Amino acid sequence: MTPALIVHGGAGATTPPALQTERRSGLTAAFEVGWNILVQGGTALDAVVQATVTLEDHPLFNAGLGSCLTEDGTVEVDASLMDGSTFQAGAVGAVRNIKNAIQLARAIMTDGRHVFLVGDGAERFAREHGLPQVAADELITKRQYQRWQTLRLGSGQAQQTTGEPGTVGAVALDSSGRLAAATSTGGVRGKRSGRVGDSAVIGAGTYADSTIGACSVTGDGEHIIRATLARTAVELMRGGKDPVQAAHTALAHLTRQTEGEAGLILLDPFGRSGVVYNTESMGAAFRSEGRLVVRV
Numbered sequence: 001m002t003p004a005l006i007v008h009g010g011a012g013a014t015t016p017p018a019l020q021t022e023r024r025s026g027l028t029a030a031f032e033v034g035w036n037i038l039v040q041g042g043t044a045l046d047a048v049v050q051a052t053v054t055l056e057d058h059p060l061f062n063a064g065l066g067s068c069l070t071e072d073g074t075v076e077v078d079a080s081l082m083d084g085s086t087f088q089a090g091a092v093g094a095v096r097n098i099k100n101a102i103q104l105a106r107a108i109m110t111d112g113r114h115v116f117l118v119g120d121g122a123e124r125f126a127r128e129h130g131l132p133q134v135a136a137d138e139l140i141t142k143r144q145y146q147r148w149q150t151l152r153l154g155s156g157q158a159q160q161t162t163g164e165p166g167t168v169g170a171v172a173l174d175s176s177g178r179l180a181a182a183t184s185t186g187g188v189r190g191k192r193s194g195r196v197g198d199s200a201v202i203g204a205g206t207y208a209d210s211t212i213g214a215c216s217v218t219g220d221g222e223h224i225i226r227a228t229l230a231r232t233a234v235e236l237m238r239g240g241k242d243p244v245q246a247a248h249t250a251l252a253h254l255t256r257q258t259e260g261e262a263g264l265i266l267l268d269p270f271g272r273s274g275v276v277y278n279t280e281s282m283g284a285a286f287r288s289e290g291r292l293v294v295r296v
């Protein structure tokens, strides 16, 4: 079976021209990391994790290093992943000192006792499982600090939900027909400490079922959670329905129910894909007719 992969870099406002080249190279690098795993016979799960790690390490995406800040000026990240063949999943919310939250989510999945850990308990789990920790301020870039200050000095502490994109995620189909999905984010700029968004919630930000499809979502977390958007989109592909059509229908549900804005990447077991959003733009990298397409 021919593998397939889509990587995304968040939905929202159009990426400022000055950042486009670097964001493009980040998405390209993440795609290549995941794609190399898949063409060498690796698993969809490894591909989505390593592609996501690459973007968490890139300072211009809102995940890991370069995450946006809470109203208190701290970084709290969310992430989740799902293996569509085993239905195993792992998720973390509001963790402060982990650069690669997706690896922590994977460790939680592998451990198997729980699916979703948050805050101090998730950080303790990371320590006990030998995952690298960083000082909380090591994840704060100058750029995000300045954006936080602008928000603080400007319109008070309002949470910004439809700003510059930067959440990251990936969906993959491996040569054995397994589907997997992963999502990671710093959340929304100016959020309350302790706020957990859709990216940490299985069924909302991330979902995979190898018999139907895999999905990673980005956008307004408070809306996406209520629409259980990732699972809704995957269910709309049941019976071999077209992923693009399924994504449009899922977004129509979201708009009708909550007026939220979002973007989705979808893959089905035949390798058909969908990259659909109702925001101004969405960053993504995927292959089309044998060639790499990268959008910022």
Ligand code: ASP
Pocket (backbone or CB within 6 Å): 010, 011, 012, 165, 166, 167, 185, 186, 187, 188, 196, 197, 198, 199, 217, 218, 219, 220, 221, 222
């Ligand atoms: N969905 C993310 C959240 O609400 C933000 C985003 O995708 O831009 O935390």
